[in-house]
Amino acid sequence: MTVGAEPTDTVRSILSNEGVLLMKHLLGGVAKGAFDQAEAERRFNAWKANKDAKVNAVKTSVANQRELSAKQRLEAETAKNQAIAELVAKKKAEAAAAQAAAEAEAAPAAEETEAPAAE
DSSP states (O other), X not given: OTTOOOOOHXXXXXXXXXXXXXXXXXXXXXXXXXXXXXXXXHHHHHHHHHHHHHHHHHHHHHHHHHHHHHHHHHHHHHHHHHHHXXXXXXXXXXXXXXXXXXXXXXXXXXXXXXXXXXX
């Protein structure tokens, strides 16, 4: 880069994201005498720290959103499963009540048929 290489758009983007182009720019300022090497390093390190903080903030935000989304999906699935369990319990209770009613209906009929035979 310092001797005139022309990067492609993709390479330029990668170099820019990594700070290579900024450092080249800062070294140009050092060569012109605008500031010294220590100031160029300080500016680059400040830029890098700021960029790392932004990247970490985005990563944290994405991780938090994933966690929140997973929690919401779990709550929705739990509610759905609970509704299904209640429906199944209701059907079982209805079936048990129907069976008990059938048994209760059959029991008096059996007693009536046994009573005349005992006389």
